[in-house]
Amino acid sequence: MSEPKTNGRSSPIAYSCYFNRNREGEQFAPEHVFSYQLSGTLLINTGDSEHVFNEGDFRFIKRNQLLKFVKQPPVGGVFKSISIYLDQPMLRDFSIVYGYKAIEEPFRGEAVMRLNGGALCKSFMDSLMPYTGSDQAIPQQLQVLKQHEAVMILLQSKPELQNILFDFTEPGKIDLEAFMNKNFHFNVQLKRFAYLTGRSLATFKRDFEHIFHTSPSKWLQQRRLQEAHYLIKEKGRAPSDVYLEIGFEDLSHFSFAFKKMYGMPPSKLVG
Template sequence: MDFQIQYITPDIKLSTYDDKLFKTETVFEYHMLVWFISGETKIIQADKTYLFKAGDIFLIPRNHLATIINYPKDGLPHKAVVMHLTTEKLKHFYAAVELKHKTTGYDAKIYSFQSHPLLKSCLASLIPYFEVEGTFPEHIASLKITEAISILREIDPDVDFILADFEEPGKVDLIGFMEKNYMFNMPLERFGYLTGRSLSTFNRDFRKVFQTTPQRWLTQKRLELAYYHLKEKHKRPSDVFMEVGFEDLSHFSYAFKKQYGLVPSALN
C-alpha cells in the first residue's frame, strides 16, 4: 500500500494514497475540513451514505461513527488537504464570538460545500507550504485555521451548532445506539466511550440488555444486514462485506456460510 502523509503542522496535512482502496472505521477526535484534489471517497454513516469526488470540500464532525473508503480515480491518486479543527482552537475562536442560539444537543451531520471558491482558495493556499523545507510558522497556521472557520460560518451560520459544541458524549440509551451503529467495526472501548461508559460498564450493561456478548451480537446483526443487501438489493459480496463491518472478504464468507449454510455469492 502506497500511503503518504505530509504535515506542515499537526493540524494541517496532505494525504496521498495510490492503491485500489483504503478503508477505515473511525471516530474522529476533532472536526475535519477536507478538500479533495483527486480521487473519490465514500463515507457511510448509520443513516446516510455520502460520495465525494475531486474538487469537493466537506466537514466531518467529531465523535460520530463513520466508515470511510478512499479510492484513486481516473489514474490519479486519492489526494486531499485535511485541516483539523481542534477543540482548543475552536474554544479560542468562539471566546470572541457572541452566539445567539444554543449549540448543545444538535444532531451532527457532514457538511458538504462542493467546490466553494472561498474555501478552495483558503485550502489551496496551503499547497506551496508542503513543497518547501522547514517548519511552518505556528502563527501562520493559526491564521489559516481562523480563516477557514470564518469562511465556514459565512457560508453556513448553522455550522456553529457543530463547531461551538464542546460537550463530550454522555451516557445514552444502549439499545438505541447499538441498533443504529452496529455496522461500524470499532473497538468495544470506542463503543463504550460513545455511549458514555467505561469498557467494563459497557460489557456489563450490554449483557444485561441483550442477553449475549457484544461480539456475538455484532456478528449476528452484521450478517443479517449483509443477507438483506445480497438478497434484496442484489449487491455483490465484495461490495457488501466492508459496508456491514467485516475486515476482509474471506472472513465474511466464512461467517456467512456458517450462519446461513451457503456462500454469499449464492444469493446473487
C-alpha cells in the same frame, strides 16, 4: 505510484493523494474537519445518509462521527483532497480570544455537510498546500494560525456552524439499542461505542447485556452475519464485496464465521 501520500496526523493539515485505484475503509472522526476536494470523488456514509463530493466541493464533518468512505480517482487521474482538523483545545482558546460560544440548543442536523465555498474558501485551501510537504518543518504557531483562519472562514460562510464549533459537551447517554442497530457495521473497539453512547466501558457492557441478553462481541458478530446473509442472498452481493461493509476485517475470518453460523460458506448463497 499506487500508495497514498500524506503529511501525517502530527499536523492538523492533511493531504491525500491516491493513484489508479479506489480506496475504501472507515474511520472515527474525533475532531471537526474542513476539507476541499481537489480531484476525484469521495463517497461518505454515516449510517444515516450518504454524501458524494466531487472536484471543487467543500465539506465539513462534525466531530465524534463514525464514517465509511470510498475514494475514487477520476479515469486516468488522481484522487486528491486537503483537510484541516479543528481540535477542541484550539477551539477553546479561539472561543476565549474572540468571544465565541454556542448560542442555541445542541446541533441536530447532518454530521456531514456540503459548504458553498467560494473564492475565500478556495484561496484558503490553496494556501494550505505549502504545509503538506513531508520535507518541511512548519512551526506549530503557523499551523494554529491556519486553524484560526479556517474557523473564521467557516463562521463567515456558514454562521450556524458557531453552535457546532463551540459546543464542547461530550456525548450524553443515549438510546443504546437504537445506536447499536444503526452502527453495528462499524468495526471499532467497544470503548468507542461506549464513548459515543455516553457511557463508561463497564456501564456500556452492563447496559448492553441487560438490553440484548448477550455480550457485545457475540451480538456484533451475529448481527453482522445476519446482515451479510441478507445482502448476499436477497441483494445478490458477492461475499468479497460485503465483508468490509458489515464490519469484518478480512474475508477468511468472515467466511469462517459465516459457515459456523449458517452451516455453509457464503459463496454457496451466491447465484
